[in-house]
Amino acid sequence: MPYTAPVPEFTFLLDHVVGFDAVAGTERYGDASPDMVGAVLTEAGKLCDEVLAPLNRNGDLHPARLENGVVRTSPGFAEGYRAIADGGWVAITAAPEYGGMGLPVTVSTAVNEMMSGACLALQLNPLLTQGQIDALEHHASDEMKALYLPKLISGEWAGTMNLTEPQAGSDVGALSSKAERNDDGTYAVTGQKIFISWGDGDVTENVCHLVLARLPDGKPGTKGISLFMVPKYLPDAQGNPGVANSLKVVSLEHKMGLHGSPTCVMSYEGATGWLVGEEHDGMRAMFTMMNNARLSVGAQGIGAAEGAYQHALAYALERRQGPTPEGGIVGHADVRRMLAGMKADIFAARAISLACAVAIDMSRATESAEWTARAALLTPIAKAFGTDVGISVSEQGVQVHGGMGYVEETGAAQFYRDVRVTAIYEGTNGIQAMDLVGRKLMDGGEAANRLLDEIEANAEAARASLPDLAGAVWDAAESLRETLDGLVAQKMGERFGGAVPFLRAFARVLGGHFHLRAAMADPEGTHRRLADFYITRLLPEHTGLLAQVSAGDETLMAITTEDLAA
Helix, strand or coil: CCCCCCHHHHHHHHHHCCCHHHHHCCCCCCCCCHHHHHHHHHHHHHHHHHHHHHHHHHHHHCCCEEECCEEECCCCHHHHHHHHHHCCCCCCCCCHHHCCCCCCHHHHHHHHHHHHHHHHHHHHHHHHHHHHHHHHHHHCCHHHHHHHHHHHHHCCEEEEEECCECCECCCHHHCCCEEEECCCCCEEEEEEEEEEECCCCCCCCEEEEEEEEECCCCCCCHHHEEEEEEECEEECCCCCEEEECCEEEEEECCCCCCCCCCEEEEEEEEEEEEEECCCCCHHHHHHHHHHHHHHHHHHHHHHHHHHHHHHHHHHHHHCCCCCCCCCCHHHCHHHHHHHHHHHHHHHHHHHHHHHHHHHHHHHHHHCCHHHHHHHHHHHHHHHHHHHHHHHHHHHHHHHHCHHHHHCHHHCHHHHHHHHHHHHCCCCCHHHHHHHHHCHHHCCCCHHHHHHHHHHHHHHHHHCCCCHHHHHHHHHHHHHHHHHHHHHHHCCHHHHHHHHHHHHHHHHHHHHHHHHHHHHHHCCCCHHHHHHHHHHHHHCCHHHHHHHHHHCCCHHHHCCCHHHHHC
């Protein structure tokens, strides 16, 4: 399906809205000049437009399949993946000593979003490899790094994460997979894992699985879990794929969407594995991979939203239905409302995602505790809001198409079916909200209040030129601060009933802040008009959301199971 990578929008956001100049001003990322970043994004955009986007429909109509124990991918996916790997796009943030580009996370976030908009099912493959690379860089032995990182970074090998089991979903500590120590320093890993995205395929010569399992002396719960590298083929003395390991793909899931991404049920039968990190400390290493993936999944949602929006806009400009002041149904007020809302929300989610990435880059470049706290605070918001926007925009895209949106031949429904899972995997959006009001407020709300201080200071700076918009954003930030203070005063368990509306309200206020910054940089153009729409029509949602938070959990938990079944 046609897709145009939004490179100019990324350039505008980096230059005027999310403060990327601070990243480029650090010693670590001093080479990330506007010209260099612009060239990288332009080349990535061409790959998305010309190579990946034409594969999107193939993945939906011709799903990955399991033949004689081997996964066969959708037509063109192997060639598309090779283009990604040959261009160095698998791991552009990875360490140069192992073959990576060493570019900022902000740049890779933009690239990942564009790839997701072009072909989400295929982009999921390098996303997982990126997360594995990050985990190995932080936790693996030097020997393991030397063997695996160059292969993963080049795209010759791919990486997965294996957490979920039939009885252990969000409760990872309930897993039953086990590992036994071998005499040669390796481990024998046994167990079944489900929902393993790209657990196998014919696009790389090896698939490297990071598998969570428990040693015989591992304590119950997450504190007794270890992490193991379990490759499909055991590397030989030269580091090339050798004999097959004792693992197999049992089956592929039949899913609502993402048909081109093989989601595997994996069986490990005494498979040879190598410890990553320390024994019984696997969750720490796995969380490195998951935190990397959470921002990337948020970008997946935004990318799908962009693809759905472009698809809907093209239809609205061409489709004629009754007399309108201009060609196409875009002239109808309700269609214009939907399209404007889609575009405004995409901008807000994209800005939050990039701001989170900037905080990660600044944390890595400066080792500042404040930047680290900012990155941690924004990660659950970026993941949850980005994927929520992906779902809502894709659903609106179906509505813009009217009856034709319900007909599969138009392709409108694929965006919705593909993106729906992003609110579920890598930690459901409800868990992201609980993380926000739980772990991320264990500092008493200091990181959140520092961010609100910046939002209010920016609003004050905008009062002279954009008084109405600035006043609305300032008031919203102050309302959010008051609710934040109330949450911090509550006991941990009492916060969860209002967690989801609080995250959504926080995202709404952040969206208003970034739209205001965009309007300040483009006072007579598209971004000013889009800011008017967002701040007057979408930002006010924060009032009702914060009212839900302030109501606490009493009326929620008072609903009994009998009431639900009545």
